[in-house]
Amino acid sequence: MSQTNQQKALKKILKSSLNGKLDEEKQNAIDLWYNQLGAETLPILPLENPEQQAQLERSIKNGLNQKALSKLEKRSAKIQLNYIKYAAIFFFCLILGIQGYHFFNTDKRLAKAVTYSSNRTAAKLVTLKDGSKVLLNVSSQITIDKDFGVKDRRITLTGEAFFDIAKDKRKPFVIHTGKIDTKVLGTSFNINAYPDRDKIKIGVITGKVSVLDRKSAKQLAYKMTSGTTLSYYIKNSKTVLRDEDLSLISAWKDNRLFIDNATIVEIRSQLERYYHVKVVLHNKVHNGKRYTIHFDKDPANRVMQILSMLTKRKFIYQTNQIIIK
CATH class of the missing domain: 3.55.50.30 (Phage tail protein beta-alpha-beta fold)
Structure with a gap:
């Protein structure tokens, strides 16, 4: 084979090697030859002069280095991409797990009832988280249930207060006063439940109000309307319903x-x-x-x-x- 044909054949083999198209046996031979480049015992393929040999050697090394670097970069990029993917999945699951734990396993004892009080010289306006407003008369207090707004809206009143309740048909508003409960969906009304009085009195300004016996859940009044009052006498559980002057129901506000x-x-x-x-x-x-x-x-x-x-x-x-x- 002439020297020119040998060079062409060599270039073809090296090109196939760089493109990854050689079979395993030929590729191993090329790798062995590459690793032994520069050793004294390595037979150099005949070229026209030493400068051509050196140039070919540099070309082979650069080509193989580029191929190896390309493979490493591809492998590194693939590993990095997989790492990022699995890390993202891990942290996503971790966040879901933390949120799920707090949602399903939060100790309910951490939720506390909240109490608002007025002093003996001034009324106090309280705005609840549902938008309802409660105006406390002097020396009065309300306690907001720890589960307020979950299934319903429950509070306890001691003293007197005027209520302006935000409408929410799904969550009735219930006021505990001693032995009775006052239940509304959205309305305005007054409750007088001072402990030094012998009765609890509810007066409706707007909307409809129902009153129940707290222990038996018996209806004492169903959907009282504007101007209607209910007086519940504590000692004998007597109930008196009557129509009264609206201006007197919550006269203390004025x-x-x-x-x-x-x-x-x-x-x-x-x-x-x-x-x-x-x-x-x-x-x-x-x-x-x-x-x-x-x-x-x-x-x-x-x-x-x-x-x-x-x-x-x-x-x-x-x-x-x-x-x-």
Whole structure:
């Protein structure tokens, strides 16, 4: 074979090697020859001069190096891509696992009821997370159930409050007051449940309100409408329904004094809340009489005079206290 044909044949074999088209036996022979390049015992293929031999050697080395580097880069890129893919899957599963754990396994004891209170001298407005508004009269408090808004909206009231409830047909709003529950979907109403009174009174301003016995779940009133009041007497569980003047149901909101079928002891407590002073009752004997009257922001001395005539007692207004003789 001529030298020119040998060069062509060699170039063809090397090109096939670089393109990965040689069979295993020929490729092994090329690899062995490449690894022995530069050794003294390696027979150099006959070329025209040493410069051509060196140039061919450099060409072979560069070609094989590029091929090897290309394979390594492809393998590295594939490994890196797989690593990123599996890492993303791992972290995605980890995040789902953490969220699932907190959602399904959060200790319910961590959820706590929240209480809001008004002091003895000022009312307090509370806006609940569902948008409902509760205006607490003085010396009153509400406790928001720890599960408020999950299946329903439950709170407990002590004292007096005016409610403006956001509508939510799927989650009824329920107010616990002693032995009874007041249930609404979205309406406005007033509840008086001071512990020093012998009754709980609910008055509807707008919408519809139902009242149930808390223990037996018996309906005491079903869908009371505007202007209707329910008085629940604690000692004998007696219930009285009647229509009343809307302006009196929540008169305290407008700083008006409404004494509603109250005993002399209950009047004392109401005056303390209204005037924010101590009321001293000298004779606590209860004669069974009850009194109803309302005042439209009258001066304190005028109120004392009228109460004295109404009850046949002596009401005296002083700087820091009221005395009932």
